[in-house]
Amino acid sequence: MxxxxxxDQPLSKKAAKxxxxxLPDDGSDKTLMQALRHERQxxxxxxxxxxxxxxxxxxxxxxxxxxxxxxxxxxxxxVADHEADAVFDYIHEKxxxxxxxxxxxxxxxxxxxxxxxxxxxxxxxxxxxxxxx
Amino acid sequence: xxxxxxTYLTDVALITCVVKIGLSDVILKAARDVGVITGAISYxxxxxxxxxxxxxxxxxxEAEKEVVSILVSSEQQDTVVNSICRAGKLxxxxxxxxxxxxxxxxxxxxxxxxxNKLEEGS
Numbered sequence: 001m002x003x004x005x006x007x008d009q010p011l012s013k014k015a016a017k018x019x020x021x022x023l024p025d026d027g028s029d030k031t032l033m034q035a036l037r038h039e040r041q042x043x044x045x046x047x048x049x050x051x052x053x054x055x056x057x058x059x060x061x062x063x064x065x066x067x068x069x070x071x072x073x074x075x076x077x078x079v080a081d082h083e084a085d086a087v088f089d090y091i092h093e094k095x096x097x098x099x100x101x102x103x104x105x106x107x108x109x110x111x112x113x114x115x116x117x118x119x120x121x122x123x124x125x126x127x128x129x130x131x132x133x
Numbered sequence: 134x135x136x137x138x139x140t141y142l143t144d145v146a147l148i149t150c151v152v153k154i155g156l157s158d159v160i161l162k163a164a165r166d167v168g169v170i171t172g173a174i175s176y177x178x179x180x181x182x183x184x185x186x187x188x189x190x191x192x193x194x195e196a197e198k199e200v201v202s203i204l205v206s207s208e209q210q211d212t213v214v215n216s217i218c219r220a221g222k223l224x225x226x227x228x229x230x231x232x233x234x235x236x237x238x239x240x241x242x243x244x245x246x247x248x249n250k251l252e253e254g255s
Binding site: 017022048049050051052053054066069072074088089092097098099100101102103104105106107108109 | 138139140145147157158161162165172173174175176202204234235236237238239240241242
């Protein structure tokens with residue numbers, strides 16, 4: 001458990017896993033992160049833009065050059081060890097990873113993690129923007 | 134391994150390489166040149182640390198970095214690492230560094246004919 005803010009208590013070790021997904025840049029990263037937040041209460045996620053070269057792309061283009069990379073999103077999810085396998089399967093289903101062109105995901109061990117909680121009373125951005133519309 | 138309709142790949146390693154900006158294509162090409170089938174991503178990052186110790190006022194080493202992540206099978210990881218090190222001159226000061234992370238499992242789209250071949254082989 002993460003100690004209370006401001007306390008001198010040392011961090012206790014909490015085994016965890018890092019699940020990384022490489023998804024196409026079509027908004028599927030946001031959909032996945034929203035689903036993780038609302039359906040699994042997982043907030044420790046982030047998404048970053050990358051250039052990607054898929055495994056199934058031809059090894060080399062004409063003139064011995066690399067194939068043209070595509071814009072992709074790398075989503076990282078930190079989860080507790082005991083729920084990692086379930087979250088992995090959940091993400092696989094939500095992000096349609098088993099379909100052609102839907103990306104790749106992998107999981108590796110982490111030595112420690114801290115919990116991430118949002119302060120109470122923070123409005124849901126989606127609901128706030130929906131009100132404005 | 135196959136659980137319901139998910140095919141898990143095991144014995145896969147993630148090679149992460151932090152290099153000077155503009156070198157990511159050299160690294161990716163080196164990985165592909167050894168004939169290994171790899172998937173890869175690259176993105177920009179800003180480096181801090183040893184830069185201040187190298188060169189005049191730290192000018193010699195650019196702070197802008199590119200991070201290249203390459204997925205390879207565990208048995209091919211050494212071949213790819215050697216190729217990357219040579220191509221990226223990672224043994225020279227300030228050129229960059231790499232590390233290998235073992236992965237527990239990987240999932241992606243696998244063409245049916247590849248699955249069939251694997252099942253025949255096992």
